[in-house]
Amino acid sequence: MATNFMELQSASLPANVPCKLARVDRQQWLQTAEALRQSNARILALWGADDRDRDGSFHIYAAYLLPDSVLVVEHCMEDASTPSYPSLAVFFPAASRMQRAVFDLLGIATDESDTRGWLRHGGWSETLFPLRRDVDGKHQYPVASAPYPFVSVEGDGVHEIAVGPVHAGTIEPGHFRFSVVGEKVLRLEERLGYTHKGIAKLFENASQQNGHRLAARISGDSAVAFSWAYCAALEAITETVCPARAILLRALALEHERLANHLGDLGALGNDAGFAFGLTHFSRLKEDLLRANAAAFGARYLLDYLIPGGVTVDLTADARCRLLNLYDALEPSVTQMRSIYDEHAGLQDRFREAGRLERATAEELGAIGLVARASGVACDLRVDHPWPPYDTLAPKMILQSGGDVAARVQARFDEIFESLRICRALLAGPPMAEIQTPVPIAAANLLGIGLIEGWRGPVMIALKTGSGGGIRSCHAHDPSWQNWPLLEYAILGNIVPDFPLINKSFNLSYSGQDG
Amino acid sequence: MWNTLSRMLHTGLLTESLPTCDEAAPTLETLQNDLLKILGRALCIRHVDAGSCNGCELEIQALNNPYYNLEGAGIKFVASPRHADMLLVTGPVSVNMEEALKRTYDAMPDPKWVIAIGDCGACGGVFGTSYASRGGVASIIPVNHVVMGCPPNPASLFSGILRTIASTRIE
Numbered sequence: 028m029a030t031n032f033m034e035l036q037s038a039s040l041p042a043n044v045p046c047k048l049a050r051v052d053r054q055q056w057l058q059t060a061e062a063l064r065q066s067n068a069r070i071l072a073l074w075g076a077d078d079r080d081r082d083g084s085f086h087i088y089a090a091y092l093l094p095d096s097v098l099v100v101e102h103c104m105e106d107a108s109t110p111s112y113p114s115l116a117v118f119f120p121a122a123s124r125m126q127r128a129v130f131d132l133l134g135i136a137t138d139e140s141d142t143r144g145w146l147r148h149g150g151w152s153e154t155l156f157p158l159r160r161d162v163d164g165k166h167q168y169p170v171a172s173a174p175y176p177f178v179s180v181e182g183d184g185v186h187e188i189a190v191g192p193v194h195a196g197t198i199e200p201g202h203f204r205f206s207v208v209g210e211k212v213l214r215l216e217e218r219l220g221y222t223h224k225g226i227a228k229l230f231e232n233a234s235q236q237n238g239h240r241l242a243a244r245i246s247g248d249s250a251v252a253f254s255w256a257y258c259a260a261l262e263a264i265t266e267t268v269c270p271a272r273a274i275l276l277r278a279l280a281l282e283h284e285r286l287a288n289h290l291g292d293l294g295a296l297g298n299d300a301g302f303a304f305g306l307t308h309f310s311r312l313k314e315d316l317l318r319a320n321a322a323a324f325g326a327r328y329l330l331d332y333l334i335p336g337g338v339t340v341d342l343t344a345d346a347r348c349r350l351l352n353l354y355d356a357l358e359p360s361v362t363q364m365r366s367i368y369d370e371h372a373g374l375q376d377r378f379r380e381a382g383r384l385e386r387a388t389a390e391e392l393g394a395i396g397l398v399a400r401a402s403g404v405a406c407d408l409r410v411d412h413p414w415p416p417y418d419t420l421a422p423k424m425i426l427q428s429g430g431d432v433a434a435r436v437q438a439r440f441d442e443i444f445e446s447l448r449i450c451r452a453l454l455a456g457p458p459m460a461e462i463q464t465p466v467p468i469a470a471a472n473l474l475g476i477g478l479i480e481g482w483r484g485p486v487m488i489a490l491k492t493g494s495g496g497g498i499r500s501c502h503a504h505d506p507s508w509q510n511w512p513l514l515e516y517a518i519l520g521n522i523v524p525d526f527p528l529i530n531k532s533f534n535l536s537y538s539g540q541d542g
Numbered sequence: 543m544w545n546t547l548s549r550m551l552h553t554g555l556l557t558e559s560l561p562t563c564d565e566a567a568p569t570l571e572t573l574q575n576d577l578l579k580i581l582g583r584a585l586c587i588r589h590v591d592a593g594s595c596n597g598c599e600l601e602i603q604a605l606n607n608p609y610y611n612l613e614g615a616g617i618k619f620v621a622s623p624r625h626a627d628m629l630l631v632t633g634p635v636s637v638n639m640e641e642a643l644k645r646t647y648d649a650m651p652d653p654k655w656v657i658a659i660g661d662c663g664a665c666g667g668v669f670g671t672s673y674a675s676r677g678g679v680a681s682i683i684p685v686n687h688v689v690m691g692c693p694p695n696p697a698s699l700f701s702g703i704l705r706t707i708a709s710t711r712i713e
């Protein structure tokens with residue numbers, strides 16, 4: 028019988044959205060998950076911590092997204108020599124890879140049968156767990172070969188196609204193993220982790236005041252979302268109230284990040300379907316936006332625009348004007364491009380029905396962000412848990428029901444127009460005011476959560492402060508974790524040559540999930 | 543169709559002149575002469591992400607937008623290292639990409655150039671060296687040129703490519 032998770036003892040947790048922390052025992056860990064599953068919660072993130080120096084044990088955390096709040100569940104494993112906890116994958120399939128990653132970094136096991144390394148590809152020994160406190164993260168090890176048995180499909184005429192880790196375009200590395208009959212895909216298995224840079228370990232040597240720089244580089248295309256999530260967590264812990272102007276500018280930067288990525292993706296999607304005209308025109312529009320960014324915020328990509336306590340620069344009157352002109356030019360251009368895409372029979376032929384992710388599958392497997400919304404699953408933190416300034420902007424939930432490439436294209440178009448509306452509203456705010464406030468040094472061992480709806484979906488930072496202004500641990504979570512496994516479903520029954528297009532329509536982060 | 547034509551006509555030509563770099567400041571003509579002399583054809587570039595945060599990729603992709611129009615200068619991106627004269631490597635080299643990077647480099651025919659892109663490609667950037675990162679590209683394969691920045695903008699990338707070609711001419 029599942030316990031009612033509402034009855035769990037929980038304390039509120041510093042965060043930019045309503046957030047609670049519940050400490051549970053081994054049995055409740057699973058019971059809570061079951062109850063949350065039944066109430067349609069989604070898993071947001073899963074991470075572990077080595078607290079042997081404090082209480083002699085390892086801890087495992089799971090964050091869940093509920094309709095009205097976020098619940099973080101913490102379980103302390105008493106047996107520190109062979110720490111383990113029950114797998115959540117039966118209730119939340121997306122947890123499976125996260126659990127494998129936790130094992131690779133900390134050596135905390137589950138009862139899951141798939142024990143293949145996820146982040147560890149042989150770059151360090153299997154008895155070494157780099158995130159443990161007694162391991163020197165700076166030490167280098169020679170690479171040893173680590174076989175990775177893919178699940179094989181047998182049958183008449185079935186063969187395998189191995190792609191990657193180096194792909195044919197200017198994109199990130201990952202490995203895809205297709206089992207095909209003729210051109211038709213029977214199974215796709217992804218293997219990721221190639222860009223694992225040990226970010227969690229690096230955070231332990233960063234200071235509270237500097238961690239945002241590392242956060243911005245977890246996935247460069249989501250730099251604003253991650254650095255905001257980091258700042259939000261730190262500001263919640265230290266009870267810092269950011270100046271209202273800084274909050275507006277952060278939202279403006281976040282919406283610009285959404286616009287830039289959507290414009291880039293729409294061009295690339297046209298190109299992948301054989302319509303180079305689309306790439307030319309969208310890449311031009313994207314460049315216009317990046318140049319306006321450089322003029323307004325001082326950088327094309329806003330990796331260091333957000334800082335704890337605010338942002339680095341305000342918009343000058345000129346910059347504000349330039350941005351308004353940009354939106355005025357962008358809107359009719361995107362409208363025209365949309366009608367070109369909509370009326371192009373060849374393009375629509377490639378987009379429609381390709382890579383369909385049914386709503387039921389999306390819900391069952393815990394889809395999140397843009398991919399979920401394109402399959403009819405309504406979830407957008409800006410709407411569901413609006414943190415300032417979104418609580419005053421009434422963002423619209425963009426939904427498409429098709430679940431195919433065409434739906435993900437349409438969702439991007441719709442989101443561009445909604446983002447432009449939000450940007451204009453943000454620029455209507457009072458000009459030039461205070462944009463920074465000092466953030467005090469936080470006491471040690473305080474946990475805070477930052478949760479921001481980036482262009483791809485919700486990005487989360489779980490920050491635990493260390494002593495003397497340091498960081499004890501910082502877990503960063505990219506929504507690609509949840510959505511990568513869905514790509515394996517979306518491709519089923521499609522042909523191999525459609526994979527680049529379908530993959531692009533998801534456009535997930537490798538670096539964000541590899542850490 | 544009308545929409546497509548009208549968009550083309552109203553957009554016109556956007557390509558800007560080549561970014562200048564001190565050693566040679568090539569015009570389109572001298573650049574193409576250099577390429578013809580050295581390679582006898584267009585310069586073919588392959589990009590490898592050896593562990594980047596994906597920020598550098600975005601700026602490399604921008605080289606092909608109509609403003610920079612890299613292809614218009616006789617430089618194109620190719621899908622295989624076996625077709626490439628130049629390798630752009632982004633990111634600190636993650637230990638998980640070390641082998642793939644070496645193999646990509648080995649697959650390229652001689653003569654070949656390597657440019658390490660971004661602060662990460664130069665020295666590992668914020669990621670430095672660790673159990674998971676080998677740091678800069680030069681720690682794994684020979685590097686001819688480095689373009690700093692986080693991420694470097696397309697003009698400095700373009701300039702870095704030109705500078706690499708120009709320095710070959712000077713040699």
Ligand code: SF4
Nearest residue numbers: 594595597660662692
């Ligand atoms: S140099 Fe900067 S943008 Fe490029 S990969 Fe490194 S962190 Fe990312």
